[in-house]
Amino acid sequence: MLTQFEKEVLKNIAKVPLGKVTTYKDLACAIGRPRSARAVGNALNKNPDAPTVPCHRVVKSDGRLGGYAWGVKKKIGLLKDEGVLIKNGRVVDFENRLYIFKK
DNA sequence: AGTAAGGCGGGCA
DNA sequence: GTGCCCGCCTTAC
Numbered sequence: 001m002l003t004q005f006e007k008e009v010l011k012n013i014a015k016v017p018l019g020k021v022t023t024y025k026d027l028a029c030a031i032g033r034p035r036s037a038r039a040v041g042n043a044l045n046k047n048p049d050a051p052t053v054p055c056h057r058v059v060k061s062d063g064r065l066g067g068y069a070w071g072v073k074k075k076i077g078l079l080k081d082e083g084v085l086i087k088n089g090r091v092v093d094f095e096n097r098l099y100i101f102k103k
Numbered sequence: 104a105g106t107a108a109g110g111c112g113g114g115c116a
Numbered sequence: 117g118t119g120c121c122c123g124c125c126t127t128a129c
Contacts, residue, residue: 003125003126005124005125005126006125006126023112024111024112024113025112025113028112028113028124033124033125035113035122035123035124036112036123036124036125037112037113037123037124038110038111038112038113038122038123038124038125039110039112039123039124039125039126040111040112040124040125041110041111041112042109042110042111042112042124042125042126043111043125043126044111045110045111045126046126047111055111058111059111060111060112060113061112061113061114062112062113065111066111066112067110067111067112068111069111072111075111
């Protein structure tokens with residue numbers, strides 16, 4: 001069973017368009033908890049569904065990949081498959097690909 | 104039921 | 117660019 005928090009998170013992640021990425025902070029901010037970025041990551045860690053919800057499109061606020069329950073390697077692979085290249089553990093042209101949640 | 108530890112981060116020094 | 121400390125949720129003891 002998913003917690004309320006997780007539902008919010010997953011729901012918001014689903015909004016992220018293909019080929020773009022978002023950050024834990026932005027995501028946390030979107031659900032009204034700007035200080036819960038880590039908690040967001042924690043929620044994704046349970047990750048009930050790998051490709052169902054684009055949790056792989058979520059990266060750190062500084063453009064770095066962050067982690068991935070299935071392995072960062074896999075994460076990079078999925079992103080690359082969507083056209084998002086990773087260079088040296090960092091998203092290429094990160095800020096341009098960053099999807100910002102509208103309020 | 105209460106308390107303590109962990110985890111895919113963020114911000115500041 | 118690196119290191120340290122903080123805050124937030126979930127799960128285990």
